[in-house]
Amino acid sequence: MTAGERPRLLLIEDQRKLAAAVADGLRSDGFEVAVAHSGSDGFRLASDGTFDAVVLDWMLPGRDGLDLLRELRRTGRALPVLMLTARDDVDDRVAGLDAGADDYLVKPFAIAELSARLRSLLRRSRGETASVLRCADLEVDPATHRASRGGCELHLTQREFELLELLLRHQGRLVSRETLARDVWQETSRATSLDNVIDVTIARLRRKVDGEEGPRLLHTVRGVGFIVREEAR
Numbered sequence: 001m002t003a004g005e006r007p008r009l010l011l012i013e014d015q016r017k018l019a020a021a022v023a024d025g026l027r028s029d030g031f032e033v034a035v036a037h038s039g040s041d042g043f044r045l046a047s048d049g050t051f052d053a054v055v056l057d058w059m060l061p062g063r064d065g066l067d068l069l070r071e072l073r074r075t076g077r078a079l080p081v082l083m084l085t086a087r088d089d090v091d092d093r094v095a096g097l098d099a100g101a102d103d104y105l106v107k108p109f110a111i112a113e114l115s116a117r118l119r120s121l122l123r124r125s126r127g128e129t130a131s132v133l134r135c136a137d138l139e140v141d142p143a144t145h146r147a148s149r150g151g152c153e154l155h156l157t158q159r160e161f162e163l164l165e166l167l168l169r170h171q172g173r174l175v176s177r178e179t180l181a182r183d184v185w186q187e188t189s190r191a192t193s194l195d196n197v198i199d200v201t202i203a204r205l206r207r208k209v210d211g212e213e214g215p216r217l218l219h220t221v222r223g224v225g226f227i228v229r230e231e232a233r
Helices: 016-028 039-046 065-074 090-098 111-125 158-169 177-183 192-209
Strands: 008-012 032-036 053-057 081-085 103-106 133-135 138-141 146-149 152-154 218-221 225-228
Touching: 008 016, 008 039, 016 032, 016 111, 016 177, 032 039, 039 053, 039 065, 053 065, 053 111, 065 081, 065 090, 081 090, 081 111, 090 103, 103 111, 111 158, 111 177, 133 158, 138 158, 158 177, 158 192, 158 225, 177 192, 177 225, 192 218
Parallel strands: 008 032, 008 053, 053 081, 081 103
Antiparallel strands: 133 138, 138 146, 146 152, 218 225
């Protein structure tokens, strides 16, 4: 992958609705995504050398993800692999990592976290260091999971951090409620109750980020969504 190109991902997931939702979310976050719905098709595509990383489901029909991963490593393919699975036992995680996985994400998960983990894997594979997200004097470091404004640390919940990171990755661009529902709350359809939760979380985050004195960085576009940007002076 050269500078300016969108990273090419291979998603191997047999649940078609989930695969479609994950692929759409990753494409919205700047990735090119190809999808395979079986272990055999996934192995064939992963072996052709055109992808920058693989997102691999553990439980696949015919040939499971662990077997596929071991075979990839036996053939010398060193591309980053992130495993998706419902298995959360320590022994299962160890088995996945021992088979050659570079990272591990347990279902259900937020698209924002998946995207962040993939970007981290790609940086490591290229020997890069994690980049800090900035807007004015606001800084968010995905690698250390710390946020600060004007040099003062912001004490954010996990949800608030995921929300702020997503907004900063789309800095200067409007982020819709649908995107927040999908990528942060993992809901594929909006509901009034979820809109209320989003509003409460945004209000709490705004108090922590902007405080009482400002200048404001977190803005609401009424009825549409939210945007992080520096106010014009």
